[in-house]
Amino acid sequence: MTISQLPIWQQLQSQAEAMKGRSLRDLFTGDPGRAAHFSLELPEFLLDFSKNLLDRDVFVNLLRLAEDGELPRWRDDFFAGQPINATEGRPVLHPALRGALPRDVEFNDQSVMAAVECELGRLKKLVVLLHNGDLTGYSGKRITDVVNLGVGGSHLGPQMAIEALRAHRKGDVAVHFVSNVDGAQLTDVLVGLDAESTLFIVSSKTFTTSETMTNARSALRWLEQASGLEAAELLKQQFVAVTASPERAQAFGVAPERVFRFWDWVGGRFSLWSAIGLPIAIACGFENFRALLDGAASMDRHFREAELERNAPVIMALLSTWYCTFMGYPAQAILPYEQALHMLPAYLQQADMESNGKSTTRAGAEVDYATGPLIWGQTGINGQHAFYQYLHQSPEIVPADFIGSVAPGHDLQGHHEILLANMLAQSQALMNGVSAEEVGRELAAKGLGEAEIKRLTPFKVHRGGKPSNTILLKELSPRSLGALVALYEHKIFVQGVILQIFSFDQWGVELGKGLAAGLEPKLVQGDLAAEDASTAQLIEYYRRVTAGAATPAEMPEAMTADAAQAM
Numbered sequence: 001m002t003i004s005q006l007p008i009w010q011q012l013q014s015q016a017e018a019m020k021g022r023s024l025r026d027l028f029t030g031d032p033g034r035a036a037h038f039s040l041e042l043p044e045f046l047l048d049f050s051k052n053l054l055d056r057d058v059f060v061n062l063l064r065l066a067e068d069g070e071l072p073r074w075r076d077d078f079f080a081g082q083p084i085n086a087t088e089g090r091p092v093l094h095p096a097l098r099g100a101l102p103r104d105v106e107f108n109d110q111s112v113m114a115a116v117e118c119e120l121g122r123l124k125k126l127v128v129l130l131h132n133g134d135l136t137g138y139s140g141k142r143i144t145d146v147v148n149l150g151v152g153g154s155h156l157g158p159q160m161a162i163e164a165l166r167a168h169r170k171g172d173v174a175v176h177f178v179s180n181v182d183g184a185q186l187t188d189v190l191v192g193l194d195a196e197s198t199l200f201i202v203s204s205k206t207f208t209t210s211e212t213m214t215n216a217r218s219a220l221r222w223l224e225q226a227s228g229l230e231a232a233e234l235l236k237q238q239f240v241a242v243t244a245s246p247e248r249a250q251a252f253g254v255a256p257e258r259v260f261r262f263w264d265w266v267g268g269r270f271s272l273w274s275a276i277g278l279p280i281a282i283a284c285g286f287e288n289f290r291a292l293l294d295g296a297a298s299m300d301r302h303f304r305e306a307e308l309e310r311n312a313p314v315i316m317a318l319l320s321t322w323y324c325t326f327m328g329y330p331a332q333a334i335l336p337y338e339q340a341l342h343m344l345p346a347y348l349q350q351a352d353m354e355s356n357g358k359s360t361t362r363a364g365a366e367v368d369y370a371t372g373p374l375i376w377g378q379t380g381i382n383g384q385h386a387f388y389q390y391l392h393q394s395p396e397i398v399p400a401d402f403i404g405s406v407a408p409g410h411d412l413q414g415h416h417e418i419l420l421a422n423m424l425a426q427s428q429a430l431m432n433g434v435s436a437e438e439v440g441r442e443l444a445a446k447g448l449g450e451a452e453i454k455r456l457t458p459f460k461v462h463r464g465g466k467p468s469n470t471i472l473l474k475e476l477s478p479r480s481l482g483a484l485v486a487l488y489e490h491k492i493f494v495q496g497v498i499l500q501i502f503s504f505d506q507w508g509v510e511l512g513k514g515l516a517a518g519l520e521p522k523l524v525q526g527d528l529a530a531e532d533a534s535t536a537q538l539i540e541y542y543r544r545v546t547a548g549a550a551t552p553a554e555m556p557e558a559m560t561a562d563a564a565q566a567m
Contacts, residue, residue: 002361003500004369008064015058016326024431024465027055040312044480047312048470051431052319062318063308069498079304081105085504092504093265097273098293100300107265119261119275127286130173138227138237139196147176147189148279149215150203153268155179156350158279160343161272164481167409168284175283181211186218195226201240203276205268207248242275267504269351270489288478295482303490313490320495323399324373334377337404337423338476345377348488355492355503362500371499380423391430392462400468402427407475433464
């Protein structure tokens with residue numbers, strides 16, 4: 001039976017319709033203990049979810065939905081290494097990367113924990129050599145710059161973490177990122193680097209990713225031109241590979257001792273905890289990378305052990321399901337009030353939408369409900385001067401996650417209090433809004449006449465009732481960042497379980513890759529008859545412009561369409 005056919009589903013649908021007419025102000029007035037009841041304090045942060053459009057009855061039914069969806073069983077299977085990524089026949093074991101499994105499991109007759117610890121030891125050795133100055137380029141100069149070549153999960157996670165941990169960077173080795181196959185990005189990064197002291201990390205699960213391998217070959221040509229040395233020597237000296245396909249990395253020319261492994265049971269968007277996190281360990285030191293893993297492991301234990309009603313990832317998932325699937329609010333904003341977290345919205349966008357952007361149930365049937373929100377956002381202060389107008393006065397309702405920290409990541413006086421006051425004010429304003437009566441009193445206090453008050457009031461009313469969560473970290477540290485990211489990872493998993501979809505495959509990504517591989521040669525030559533009219537037209541235009549042929553506006557009027565096409 002699909003989840004939408006269960007009695008609890010029908011009850012929640014009825015409650016959702018009723019809740020749309022409720023006021024957040026009234027919910028607080030009617031429940032003096034609401035803030036304490038709908039909040040949860042963990043070692044790394046306080047989660048306040050009291051500013052949400054739900055009451056205690058709705059919350060109880062959402063918890064019942066999780067039980068009826070067999071969440072506890074799926075959670076046990078997840079941590080036990082069962083192949084819950086069923087369409088690919090694999091377990092999902094990224095918690096193993098941070099040592100958080102309740103017991104060791106085997107995959108392909110190998111201890112998962114032993115494999116992870118072995119690879120962490122190899123990573124640590126490389127990082128120590130690098131920071132000690134013992135890792136050198138082709139001329140004997142110490143490595144001072146590292147360029148990570150990756151895309152998607154091989155890029156977003158490490159860069160997000162390094163940006164977030166800016167206060168913990170070592171500073172003696174600079175880490176750069178290239179993810180776009182648009183050569184402009186690689187060119188811009190390389191222009192400021194010294195080939196003699198630059199190390200490249202090629203991060204690709206399959207070691208066949210078109211964008212990454214194209215950038216790797218271009219980086220190798222750059223080194224060849226700068227050094228005059230053979231590619232084989234440079235690949236062994238100044239390239240490192242991180243991959244689940246070590247044999248392909250070695251065939252490419254990377255020295256075996258410079259190939260670091262992760263495994264098929266690690267999804268790309270959950271891979272920053274693996275050797276994919278090598279740039280984090282380089283930029284921030286291995287001890288801080290280990291603390292990042294430890295923070296995530298603490299959230300793993302909380303998710304595994306806490307009762308559902310006091311379980312932060314479960315609560316976050318239930319709220320997201322409530323809004324997206326029952327209330328009909330299709331988007332969610334991620335609004336960090338920490339400059340260091342400026343990449344978190346993009347990271348969570350990939351993690352959530354690539355996981356739960358599905359339309360097929362686990363039984364292979366078409367879903368008849370929304371499975372996940374559109375994730376978007378940016379740093380809060382910038383957002384206030386960009387899209388908060390939409391959040392406050394648009395007829396649409398966009399649930400939001402506000403994320404800040406008690407301790408500032410700098411020593412400038414007065415800045416942090418202004419930042420936090422803005423975060424708290426915005427969540428309060430979204431919740432309460434401003435009524436017509438309050439607007440009228442405000443305008444009257446400014447001396448405006450009755451007619452002018454009547455004219456202006458409709459434009460200044462804020463309906464309020466816009467829900468939000470607030471996550472207030474004690475401080476933004478490696479450990480708390482690990483816990484925060486793992487919170488969202490498990491939230492995504494829980495939401496997928498409840499809505500009966502497989503969160504850990506990504507067939508929608510594969511489709512575009514396959515089509516691109518087929519179209520690439522046709523940009524140069526090839527029969528376009530099999531292509532749709534729009535794609536054929538675009539390719540014809542590309543060919544004509546690159547060939548320097550005349551545009552239709554430049555062609556003689558007597559030239560026929562057939563003649564022009566023959567060009």
